[in-house]
Amino acid sequence: MPEQQPPKVIVTKIGFDGHDRGSRVVAAYLRDAGMEVVYTPPWQEIAAVVKLATEEDADVIGVSSLATDHRLVPKLMSALHAAGLEDVRVIVGGIVPPKDERLLLEAGVARVFHPGAALGEIAEAVRALTQARRKQLESST
């Protein structure tokens, strides 16, 4: 994949909560910043997100969580691994208590963003993670 191609990022919510201000604002910002954004409505099944990541060849999956749905993210990580997508970077944004943040990072989540995080910082992280993923894919082929 050529370097100049913009990052492809899925912005999604898994679980039951529907508060989507965070995911919408981040998705719109990343799109305006020139990235290719695949936005999903809330309450995606984990299997559906994995399928989407495969079909779209996503670099990064951004999961937004307001009401404890982040507790499902370790299951998403296992499902990505099982599907052979361990190269896809996952970031989480929302209300994530410190103890849970450690659990998510241990499960392989690349970054956790909390309320008040700057959109520019999120965009930078997505770019860096995309580059890391693409390098990793190049070196493994």
Place this chain on the structure above:
Amino acid sequence: MNKPIHKPVAQTEFEQAERRWQAAFDASPGAARRAANRSGIEVKPLYTPQDASGTRYLETLGFPGEYPNTRGIYASMHRGRSWTQRQLIGLGVPEDYNARLKELLAHGASAVSLIPCNSVFRGYDADEVPEELLGTCGTVVNTVDDMTRALADIPIDRISCALNDPSPFTLLALVLAVAKRRHIPWTRITGTSNQSDCISHFVANHMFFRLALPGARRVLVDHIAFCNAEVPGWNPLSVVGQHMQQAGATPAEAMAFTLASAIQYAEDCQARGMAPDAFLPRFTFFFDISVSFFEEIAKFRAGRRIWAKIARERFGAKDPKAWRFKFHGQTSGVDLTRQQPLNNIARVAVQAMAGIFGGLQSLHTDSYDEVLSVPTAEAARIAVATQNVLREEAQLTDVIDPLGGSYYLEALTDQMQERIESIIARIDAAGGMYRAVEQGLVQRMIGDSALAFQKRVESGEQTIVGVNAYQAEEDADAYSVLEYPHRERIAAQLTRLAEYKSQRVNGAVARALDGLARAAQGNANVMARVVEAADAGATHGEICACLRRELGFGQPLAMV
């Protein structure tokens, strides 16, 4: 904006004084700074009698409890009776909820509220969903047995209940079943169906989607008709601006969308042959209160005035009760910061004051730690104490509409009204709220406003203390967060649900669910059948599944 009238003859004393001030102001540091509120209304540095609409006092303001209700919907407002302290609570299993409820009532909360677990919001029983999500941010309530334990020792005939209970209103059905078992007549049950506004869910927080929008629309009118007839002290409709403002709508947009939704629901009730004087007195509203102090007060005063006009002139309601804009306010969670979270106590106090000066009927104050986790018990106590301080120490209830007559506030109330009415006109032109939402118009406006606000924060134009200014190094572990419910408690709840299902009279449940399905297929009142099914022992998940089959499952719009 009103401008002083320049007379060709000699200047008046007022004009001379104003010019002197203007010259002195222009020479002052910072005079060039422009200011605008969140609704985009530019704010002047000074307001004078020239700006206020006091000359038409009776027409635009009037006395409290009299049309157009700008100064309040009751003659005595908070001087006579304080607002209701209605703290939202929802956690764990029914016993956890019952314990937290009793604690808050002992600390001064004066009404019950119930937030169910997100699995309940989405229309499922506990045994249908991942265990990690059970009871983590709301109470697991699926059956009349659960509701009985949740409300143990709570005098539901003397205290009002606010249920966060979207279509098809199974929580109310369960409360009515509990009342029946306690031999309490339904005429003595009071409270509000807090999440009955299906449009607001569809547009903003997406917490229902148990039913597709047309089905939800029909069930809501059934619910209003049922409650008006059988539970006359119940407010079946709470039109919610809170979701939309939390999702990013400006205060003016949120008020306009809410009023436009209320118009839509009133039209639906009329189309069903109901009389505005019968159903409008039971319409209530629910709003977000941001930290934009004067703007929020003006939003509420303007909303009250516009609604009185809509009820009287657009719907022809003659009963003054039908013109009343009864509303619950909740301090804005979006304004709270994870950074230096104790600062949130100050924010909540300012938001609460705006709601009180805005003339609300009940108030939820957020806990400072809501941005860290579901509130801890200590933080929830502080939130209740904040209301006690405002009411009893700061004496905010002594004078009715105490900021009425402020040159600034009256001018701002007029301007907010203008802005709100122009957005309502846009919704009317789109064919009403259902059409505007189906076309995505409302969602686009909210999304644009959310992004615009975030960009103002990023650019520093909008200061957020601790986030883009006055930052400090902090230890993320310094604040305690609420622990999730113990696995054993959730396991016990699941066991109890399984036992409940095996011990009930399954024939009666099947018959009741069959009756519900037939009502949904035909024209009978669906809510009456929901109540029968809950009483017969059907679970929340079974009732929702039945209606999902008959009326279709809702899907949100996928656009950004």
